[in-house]
Amino acid sequence: xxxTPERDEIRRSFLTSGVLGLIRAIGRGRIALHRQTVLKVGxxxxxxxxxxxxxxxxxxxxxxxxxxxxRDAPRLEGPSPSHWMGTDQLQRDVFSRILxxxxxxxxxxxxGLALSMISGSVLGWISGYSGGWLDxxxxxxxxxxxxxxxxxxxxxxxxxxxxxxxPMIWAVGVVYIPTYFRVARAESMQVRETTYIEAIKAVxxxxxxxxxxxxxxxxVNAIMAVSSFNLADAILTVAALSFLGFGLPPPAPDWGFxxxxxxxxxxxxxxxxxxxxxxxxxxxxxxxGLIGEGISDLVNPKRRRKHV
Amino acid sequence: xxxxxxxxxxxLLLTIPMIxxxxxxxxxxxxxxxxxxxxxxxxxxxxxxxxxxAKRAELGFDKPILVQYGIYISGxxxxxxxxxxxxxxxxxxxxxxxFPATIELALFGLIVAAILGFSTGVLAxxxxxxxxxxAVRIFHIASFAVPVFWLGLMFQVFFSVKLGWLPVTGRLGxxxxxxxxxxxxxxxxxxxxxxxxxxxxxVLRHLALPALTLGIATTGLLGRMSRAxxxxxxxxxxxxxxxxxxxxxxxxVLRHALRNALIPIVTVFGLELAVLMGGAVLTEHVFSxxxxxxxxxxxxNARDYxxxxxxxxxxxxxxxxINLFVDLLxxxxxxxxxx
Numbered sequence: 001x002x003x004t005p006e007r008d009e010i011r012r013s014f015l016t017s018g019v020l021g022l023i024r025a026i027g028r029g030r031i032a033l034h035r036q037t038v039l040k041v042g043x044x045x046x047x048x049x050x051x052x053x054x055x056x057x058x059x060x061x062x063x064x065x066x067x068x069x070x071r072d073a074p075r076l077e078g079p080s081p082s083h084w085m086g087t088d089q090l091q092r093d094v095f096s097r098i099l100x101x102x103x104x105x106x107x108x109x110x111x112g113l114a115l116s117m118i119s120g121s122v123l124g125w126i127s128g129y130s131g132g133w134l135d136x137x138x139x140x141x142x143x144x145x146x147x148x149x150x151x152x153x154x155x156x157x158x159x160x161x162x163x164x165x166x167p168m169i170w171a172v173g174v175v176y177i178p179t180y181f182r183v184a185r186a187e188s189m190q191v192r193e194t195t196y197i198e199a200i201k202a203v204x205x206x207x208x209x210x211x212x213x214x215x216x217x218x219x220v221n222a223i224m225a226v227s228s229f230n231l232a233d234a235i236l237t238v239a240a241l242s243f244l245g246f247g248l249p250p251p252a253p254d255w256g257f258x259x260x261x262x263x264x265x266x267x268x269x270x271x272x273x274x275x276x277x278x279x280x281x282x283x284x285x286x287x288x289g290l291i292g293e294g295i296s297d298l299v300n301p302k303r304r305r306k307h308v
Numbered sequence: 309x310x311x312x313x314x315x316x317x318x319x320l321l322l323t324i325p326m327i328x329x330x331x332x333x334x335x336x337x338x339x340x341x342x343x344x345x346x347x348x349x350x351x352x353x354x355x356x357x358x359x360x361x362a363k364r365a366e367l368g369f370d371k372p373i374l375v376q377y378g379i380y381i382s383g384x385x386x387x388x389x390x391x392x393x394x395x396x397x398x399x400x401x402x403x404x405x406x407f408p409a410t411i412e413l414a415l416f417g418l419i420v421a422a423i424l425g426f427s428t429g430v431l432a433x434x435x436x437x438x439x440x441x442x443a444v445r446i447f448h449i450a451s452f453a454v455p456v457f458w459l460g461l462m463f464q465v466f467f468s469v470k471l472g473w474l475p476v477t478g479r480l481g482x483x484x485x486x487x488x489x490x491x492x493x494x495x496x497x498x499x500x501x502x503x504x505x506x507x508x509x510x511v512l513r514h515l516a517l518p519a520l521t522l523g524i525a526t527t528g529l530l531g532r533m534s535r536a537x538x539x540x541x542x543x544x545x546x547x548x549x550x551x552x553x554x555x556x557x558x559x560x561v562l563r564h565a566l567r568n569a570l571i572p573i574v575t576v577f578g579l580e581l582a583v584l585m586g587g588a589v590l591t592e593h594v595f596s597x598x599x600x601x602x603x604x605x606x607x608x609n610a611r612d613y614x615x616x617x618x619x620x621x622x623x624x625x626x627x628x629x630i631n632l633f634v635d636l637l638x639x640x641x642x643x644x645x646x647x
Contacts, residue, residue: 144329147578147627149586152604156337156620159608232453239455240590244605259458263594267476271465278458285453293449 039294042228045287049102056100065093067100068251076270086272088258089265090251097253098276102284104165104248105255109234112172113227120177121223124184125211129192139185146178154237158246165248168241172234183226187219228292235285255281316636323632328381330624335380338617339373367613389618394610399618403600407622408493409479410599413518413591414584420523421530421580428527429534430569434561436539444531451528456587460521460594467517477596479514480507518595522587529583533576538569571642578631585623 060067065083079086085094127138145153154171161167191197192215200210241247242256250257255277262273364370368379383390389399432444468476475481479495480488488507491498496515499508541547542565550560585601592602600619607615 140325141329141333144326145333147326147582147631148330148333148624149582149589149627151586151589152601152620152623153337155589155605155608156334156616159616160337229452236453236455240457243455243457243590244593245609256455259455259461263461266461266465267469269465269469271469274458274461274465278455278462281455281458282450282453285455286450289449289453 036294036298038290038297042287042290042292042294045283046291049284049287050106052099053102053106056096057103060100061096063093063096063099065096067092067096067253076265076268078270079272085276086270088261088273094258094272094276097258098255098280099253101253101255101258101277102280103252103254104168104242105235105238105281105284107165108168108172108238109231111169112176112234113231115169115173116176116230117180117223117227119173120180121184121216121219123177124181124186125188125216125219127181128185128188129207129211129215131189131192135185138181142178142181146182150175150233151237151240154241155244155246158241163246163249168238168247171241172237175237176230176234179226179230180223183222184219187222188215191215191218225292225296228288228295232285232288232292235281235288239281312636312639315639319632319635323628327625327628330628331381331384331621332377334617334620334624335377338613339376384621389621390614392607392612392615392618394607394612394615399615400622402603402615403619403622405493406598406600406603408490409495409597410588410592410601412494412496412515413522413597413599414581414588416515416519417522417526417584417587417591418580420519421526421584424523424527425530426534426570426573429531430538430561430566432531432535433538433542433569434557444535448528448531448535451524451526451531454525455590456521456525457590457594459525460518460591463517463521464594474517475514479511479598481510481514518591518597521594522584522591525587526580526583529576529580530573533573534569537572538565541565541569544568571638574634574638574641578627578634581630581634582627585627 056067063084074083074087075091076089077083077087083093083095085098087093088097123138123142127135154175157171157174158167161170188211197210197214200214205213238247239256239259242254243260245257245260247257248254258277259274262270262277265273361370368376371379387400389403391397392399392402395402428444428447432441435441464476467474488495488498489502491501495511496508499511542561544565547560547565550564551557555564588599589601589605591597592599593605596602600622604616604619604623606612607619
């Protein structure tokens with residue numbers, strides 16, 4: 001793949017200001033997405049899901065059936081022209097529940113991500129830049145948490161906090177802190193050794209200023225690339241928590257919870273109760289995963305061949 | 309070898325603070341964050357203050373937090389994980405009786421993931437940027453995106469309910485569940501020890517879907533690592549040399565490149581295990597697999613606080629041990645790594 005000037009420009013702008021650069025490049029019509037099929041597909045999926053969820057939560061009965069009202073449809077019937085994805089045991093239309101069922105996943109994934117990204121990155125910058133005993137202690141704690149299965153930790157936290165959106169945000173937020181800590185720390189350790197940091201130090205800039213103005217911006221790319229994969233994983237974590245019954249209280253539509261509900265009718269062959277919510281979770285998680293792939297490719301062209 | 313021994317000791321010493329950190333995190337999650345473990349014991353039912361106070365004293369919650377921490381840590385190191393509030397049996401005993409089931413599931417899951425991951429990863433690397441490569445990459449990303457529990461349920465719908473080929477849940481079917489006498493707790497081994505072909509087939513039939521579910525859902529990590537590592541190795545000079553002297557591509561890939569490509573993959577095994585344990589929680593839940601992960605979920609639902617703490621500590625210790633083992637294994641596999 002040859003490097004076109006546009007590509008170069010995109011990469012440069014992207015490197016200077018992360019996602020903002022990407023958005024600006026798209027805004028300027030510099031065909032930032034040229035040949036970035038993976039990124040494009042991912043963006044289309046995620047935007048479509050965001051729109052669908054928003055619209056379905058404003059007008060719940062979008063397709064003519066209510067997602068929460070009982071006895072709005074026949075009981076446990078397979079997909080048909082009037083009920084595209086069948087109906088459940090409480091006589092609700094599955095499709096109308098599918099449309100709005102991503103609400104909790106998206107809110108929790110984004111809010112949790114913001115929480116873990118900010119706290120993890122700040123700790124990582126400080127730890128990586130300052131080094132010494134603080135770095136050693138923080139790294140030890142973060143590595144220990146990182147090695148532990150994140151899902152089990154999330155379940156544990158939600159079990160203590162109680163079910164619902166708020167507790168899930170905390171759980172997801174805390175569980176992913178080490179991910180950002182590791183990335184931010186590694187990057188800031190690299191930046192610390194560069195000559196320009198030495199130059200700024202020589203001018204007499206304060207440590208806070210160096211970390212916030214000079215170290216942090218240089219680590220944004222790596223953090224952004226990780227965050228997208230992280231969102232893909234967070235969607236699955238939220239789905240698992242809802243599946244285990246720690247999510248939204250019924251009758252609110254929720255993919256994870258609806259799968260748990262469908263499990264009871266699996267033996268009688270009601271496959272549609274499980275299949276469709278699951279496909280939604282996969283598609284959304286895949287969308288974030290593809291964006292992650294795309295961003296990584298853009299930021300690091302050498303990686304394109306290796307895809308580490 | 310003395311260098312390796314010294315490294316092993318160093319690494320072991322480093323594991324101890326790590327375990328301490330994990331134990332402390334678990335302690336803090338259970339005590340410090342809002343949500344009173346005592347009202348948890350009663351499942352949120354209204355209970356008189358005296359009863360709560362009595363229970364609090366019984367569990368040692370009335371003591372200062374540092375004293376509680378001391379009691380907790382010393383208990384863990386003496387192998388005292390407390391008594392389950394629900395069943396009144398020692399938690400450690402329950403965990404040990406369930407541990408083989410989890411290990412059996414995780415091992416077979418790992419085998420599925422390893423076979424799928426290595427083969428697809430190597431295949432993709434040898435055909436870099438061709439349609440096969442793209443297809444494999446999509447498969448790997450999709451494996452990250454599939455919820456384990458959903459995959460398990462779909463397998464149940466298809467293989468058990470529609471086709472009727474495999475059992476839906478459990479480790480043993482029908483009469484076998486009553487007549488089978490476990491020796492080690494690893495049913496595959498037990499069936500072989502009993503020299504019982506029928507039992508072995510039944511055990512494997514029950515194991516097939518959970519292992520496949522867990523394996524496929526965790527293939528992505530190993531697959532991507534294999535692909536990246538193989539690409540790296542195929543770029544090396546000695547591979548070019550092997551090709552230049554006219555060896556068939558097959559020999560180059562299988563005899564020269566593959567072995568070296570496998571080395572870095574060992575390092576992700578620790579991480580893979582954490583993923584597997586997370587996946588095992590859901591897999592065990594879906595397949596009613598009587599392992600420690602399903603025990604944890606059941607304890608959470610029953611608000612069995614000592615059992616929750618005990619199982620999480622147990623899992624943490626197990627993962628620390630595996631990580632230590634993987635690190636040592638790495639230095640043995642790769643002769644270039646010397647300590």
